[in-house]
Amino acid sequence: MTRKIIHIDMDAFFASVEQRDFPELRGKPVVVGSSSDRGVIAAASYEARKYGVRSAMASKVALRRCPHLIFQKHRFEVYKEVSAQIREIFFEYTDLVEPLSLDEAFLDVTQNKKGIESATQVAREIKQKILEKTQLTASAGVSANKFLAKVASDQRKPNGMYIIKPKDVQAFVEQLPIEKFFGVGKKTAEKMHQLDIHKGKDLLRFDLARMIHYFGKAGQYFYDIARGIDERPVRPHRERKSVGIENTFSKDLVDEQQIKLEIERLKAGLVKRLAKSGKQGKTLTLKVKFDNFEQITRSKTLQEPIDQKLLSELAVELIREAPLNRPIRLLGLTISNFKGEDEEPEALQLLIDFKY
The missing domain is CATH 3.30.1490.100 (DNA polymerase, Y-family, little finger domain)
Incomplete structure (x- = not known):
């Protein structure tokens, strides 16, 4: 049986909560973090992202890019409360929920509590319930495994949904820029570029032995995902690493x-x-x-x-x-x-x- 995996990712979560709770911030470039010289951005609204402001960016760099940036102090207790509300919605459909952080999670809805055959319908219902309960938007990715669902959720942000059907998997992966691969960071991408690897199709030139030679333990993972393979289960009780x-x-x-x-x-x-x-x-x-x-x-x-x-x-x-x-x-x-x-x-x- 083909698995049905959903990845839900809240849109600019911390910043969106701030804009929800303080209406005067809506439509404005908002970040969560400190404006001090040594401050770091924890989250940025989509209005701020238009200026090139991103999470983990130094506040002084963000201010140079957007001088009228609005800084909000973090309210982690509020974010955790909202995250708990969202998880309650997930559990209406399945107990196979693997949180990755406060604002994203994998769900395995192959066998779901409501007996809905279409994972797309489940994702659509979850997005709508999140909006109704929290007044916040989420993006969803739907596919046959965790890697594909994660990548899919990034395709139409914010408030989007993207489905990668089994028949489309290989074509999708082959055209995907290597920087979009889940698990490929900046340094790994640079190494791949040195090997003339720029898209998923370029990974197919390397057999498993060469992938492990260049990338160690992660070589098996890269070899598999280039072929759309990811057998990792959705683990409800994932332990800290x-x-x-x-x-x-x-x-x-x-x-x-x-x-x-x-x-x-x-x-x-x-x-x-x-x-x-x-x-x-x-x-x-x-x-x-x-x-x-x-x-x-x-x-x-x-x-x-x-x-x-x-x-x-x-x-x-x-x-x-x-x-x-x-x-x-x-x-x-x-x-x-x-x-x-x-x-x-x-x-x-x-x-x-x-x-x-």
Whole structure:
């Protein structure tokens, strides 16, 4: 039986909630975030996006692009409440709901509670109910697997719906720009371009062995999705793949002692979060963002879970290995590769926290 998968993605979720709750903001370029020199945009309305403003952009860059940008402080409790309302709608149709974040989720409606044969009809009903209950719009993608449904939901945003039927899968994937592939980030796209891979059809030139040679564990995933294959199930109880903590500093760090002190603070915070999560991981990753927004990471993986003492030692090692030759804007530490978990290609490790 062909699976029927829907991907629902709320349109500019945080910013749309702000425009809904404050009518004077409607039709205006609104962002959620701080307007300070060191602020970062958490979400941007479609009016703001017309000026090239995007989430994760530095606020000062966003203001240069749109001087009349309107900044709203985040209200995460409100966003979580609205997200819960939306999930209630999902569960009217299926218990196979896999949230990726507050504003998007996969649904498997192959066998749904209402006995509706058409996944397109289910998606249409869900979109309408979301609008009626929250006064917010959502975009939907419908297809035979998670990869295709995710890509489809991006085709007609905002407030759109796109269906990729089984007979159209290969033609669709072959013409899809590689940057549109779910799991292909900026660095992977650059590497693919160096290999003269620009669209899905270009991936078909590479056999599985060559894909794994160039892209490691993710090679199997790229090989499959180039052929429209994605057997991953919709998992209602998806567990976190990592526990991390990071801090953006009010002033750039330039002194070695300052850096070591901040690493100790991060380590202490990470230990508390690990204790709360009950997780034990074997990989520690250091994240460094410099004053020019260049970002690097360094990782260490052990055979056994990293305890508190090893965490301190590894953090010091990672700092020594990192080329800290510029003022530092942000530092972060993350534990992953949890004890007993199945390995999964990095490209598939989806975020389930807030999207920034």
